[in-house]
Amino acid sequence: MTTMCLSIGSVCAALSPNIWMYMVARFVTSCGGVGIFITSFVLALEFVGPKYRTICGIAIEFPFAFGELYIVGLAYLIRDWQMYQLAIGLPFFLFLVYMFKIPESVRWLRMQGRHQEARNVLSRVAEFNNVILPNYPEDDIVEETEPVGLTSIFLQPTLRLRFVIMALNWIVATLGYYGLGLSSVSLSSDPFSSFALSATMEIPSYIFCLLCLDRFGRRGILAFSQILAGSTCILAALTPANLEMVRVVLTLIGKFGASASFAIVFVFTAELFPTPIRNSAIGLCSTSARVGAIFTPFIVSLSATNPLVLYLVLGISCAVGGVAALWLPETAGLPLPDTIEQALQVGRSQNKTFNLNLRTGQRLLAD
Numbered sequence: 301m302t303t304m305c306l307s308i309g310s311v312c313a314a315l316s317p318n319i320w321m322y323m324v325a326r327f328v329t330s331c332g333g334v335g336i337f338i339t340s341f342v343l344a345l346e347f348v349g350p351k352y353r354t355i356c357g358i359a360i361e362f363p364f365a366f367g368e369l370y371i372v373g374l375a376y377l378i379r380d381w382q383m384y385q386l387a388i389g390l391p392f393f394l395f396l397v398y399m400f401k402i403p404e405s406v407r408w409l410r411m412q413g414r415h416q417e418a419r420n421v422l423s424r425v426a427e428f429n430n431v432i433l434p435n436y437p438e439d440d441i442v443e444e445t446e447p448v449g450l451t452s453i454f455l456q457p458t459l460r461l462r463f464v465i466m467a468l469n470w471i472v473a474t475l476g477y478y479g480l481g482l483s484s485v486s487l488s489s490d491p492f493s494s495f496a497l498s499a500t501m502e503i504p505s506y507i508f509c510l511l512c513l514d515r516f517g518r519r520g521i522l523a524f525s526q527i528l529a530g531s532t533c534i535l536a537a538l539t540p541a542n543l544e545m546v547r548v549v550l551t552l553i554g555k556f557g558a559s560a561s562f563a564i565v566f567v568f569t570a571e572l573f574p575t576p577i578r579n580s581a582i583g584l585c586s587t588s589a590r591v592g593a594i595f596t597p598f599i600v601s602l603s604a605t606n607p608l609v610l611y612l613v614l615g616i617s618c619a620v621g622g623v624a625a626l627w628l629p630e631t632a633g634l635p636l637p638d639t640i641e642q643a644l645q646v647g648r649s650q651n652k653t654f655n656l657n658l659r660t661g662q663r664l665l666a667d
Contacts, residue, residue, distance in 0.1 A: 302339060303395045305332025310389025314382045329389075336395075338586055342579045345570050346405040347425075350633050354513045357567035361506050365559075368499035376492045407575045411638055450580045453573070458644050462572050463581065465624050467588040469522065470565050472621035475592035475599075476529045476558035479614045480551060482600045501552050505559040517632045518568045519625055522561060526622030529557030533615030537608045558618065571631035574643040578636075592617075 309329030316322035341360055348356045371388060378384045403425075409418035426433035453459045481498050505525075512521050536550040566582065573581040603610040629647020637643040 302332045302335030303392070303399055305329065306336055307332070307389065307392040307395065310385065310392055314385030314389060334586060335583075338582050339579060341566055342570060342582060343402070343405055345567070346407045346575070346578075346636065350635060353571075353636075354567065354632075355510065357570070358506055358509045358513065358563055361509075361563045361566075362503065365499055365502040365506070368502070369496060372492055372495045372499065405575075407636065407638060411575050450577055450584065452577055452640055453581060453584070456640065456644065459573065459640075462628060463585070465628055466565065466569050466572065467585050468624055469526065469561065469621045470569075470585045470589035471592040472526065472617040473558060473561040473565055473592075474589040475596055476526075476533070476554065476614050476618045477562045478593055478596045479600060479610065480529075480533075480555045480558055482596060497552070498555055501555045502559040505556045506563055508556075509560050509563050513564065513567070514632055517630045518564060518571070519628050519630050522564045522568060522628075523622040523625040525557045525560040525564060526618045526625060527557075529554045529561060530615045530617070530619030530622060532557065533611045533618065535615075537611035537615065554614070554618075561618070561621075568628070568631065571634065571636060572628070572643065572646065573637070574640055575636065575638045 305328050309325050309327075309332055313322055313325035313329060316325055341357070344356050344360060345353060374384060374387050378387055403421045404417065406418045406421050409415070409421065423433055453463050481495075509521065532550045532554040536547045536554065539547045539550065565585070569582050569585050570578055599610055599613050631646055634646060637646060
């Protein structure tokens with residue numbers, strides 16, 4: 301469904317006869333784009349063990365930066381907006397070629413009681429990896445005794461607090477990411493090179509996450525990245541107008557921190573919530589993040605009259621998010637929780653004895 305929205309919406313945008321049709325088409329496109337990224341991200345993370353979760357969760361962000369470089373390159377070469385929209389939208393239909401080959405999440409299938417389907421997927425994984433699929437007892441499967449829905453986030457005080465903190469971090473990460481991205485035209489007299497420079501700055505931020513997330517933990521690196529983005533934005537606001545190059549450097553460092561934060565919140569949120577509501581939790585946090593995205597253009601427009609306003613708003617917001625992140629539990633190296641109870645154990649002293657009860661499948665997926 302999200303693939304169809306992304307593909308059809310993009311083509312309809314190119315063929316729109318008026319601005320209203322174009323707005324509707326872009327709305328459908330955005331629904332599909334955000335939906336397909338979140339679903340793909342959760343599905344990828346649920347197929348790997350703790351050993352490879354950071355690599356998988358952060359590596360999936362690299363194409364995001366490459367995609368930005370791709371579209372700015374197309375924009376430089378194709379100046380007709382309709383042809384530009386078609387050049388972007390038509391390749392999306394290629395997703396339909398392989399989407400039916402993508403297996404369902406083994407974790408989700410087992411939590412739904414569809415054990416034979418889960419076994420079939422694991423058999424395909426074992427055959428592809430040329431390993432023998434071990435037998436596991438059916439009573440070694442954890443199932444929720446009651447239906448688990450999105451309301452579980454708000455009924456459990458612990459999960460509710462996590463959601464509030466993560467939603468705040470999603471909002472300010474989005475605000476910083478897109479705010480500094482939209483203001484990148486000030487980095488150079490050429491908007492194409494400015495946007496490309498801002499997008500390129502994301503690549504080292506993802507490399508930084510790959511190197512540090514497992515070593516120093518999600519909570520500390522998220523707080524560091526948010527505070528880095530916030531402090532550099534505040535320093536940029538306080539930089540004298542005659543030191544324009546200093547402000548440019550601080551802006552790029554801020555984009556580095558904001559990009560790292562944006563990547564981390566995806567991984568961190570997935571590890572804080574259980575399998576039945578993991579996709580919904582990330583989707584709800586992403587929906588909250590749209591608040592930051594909605595206000596970003598208005599905040600950026602204020603820089604036309606007073607550039608300090610943009611940097612101060614972004615700086616203070618990111619810094620507050622970074623401090624709030626320190627109240628989250630650490631999840632590095634822990635198995636993904638499958639039930640509400642397992643999710644509640646994350647961050648407690650029982651983590652030392654925390655047992656996912658999917659040991660055989662977890663080991664297979666980790667290998």
